[in-house]
Amino acid sequence: xxxxxxxxxxxxxxxxxxxxxxxxxxxxxxxxxxxxxxxxxxxxxxxxxxxxxxxxxxxxxxxxxxxxxxxxxxxxxxxxxxxxx
Numbered sequence: 001x002x003x004x005x006x007x008x009x010x011x012x013x014x015x016x017x018x019x020x021x022x023x024x025x026x027x028x029x030x031x032x033x034x035x036x037x038x039x040x041x042x043x044x045x046x047x048x049x050x051x052x053x054x055x056x057x058x059x060x061x062x063x064x065x066x067x068x069x070x071x072x073x074x075x076x077x078x079x080x081x082x083x084x085x
Contacts, residue, residue: 007037034058
């Protein structure tokens, strides 16, 4: 089963993304902030990461930079998610 890491600080949005990804048949790994997302990506090696951009503490941009600089996670596709448009 393909794994998707959902990094989202807003509980309602996180639950919506988890629900939708599970409905599509993916195993979902939730993370509430950037640091937790980086830690879980290194541990779980997901097939895809949905990364919120604006989060307190470590934001999505910084988390993405860290993941891209690590040889174990640099090739994992990361999709930016945000409520801003």
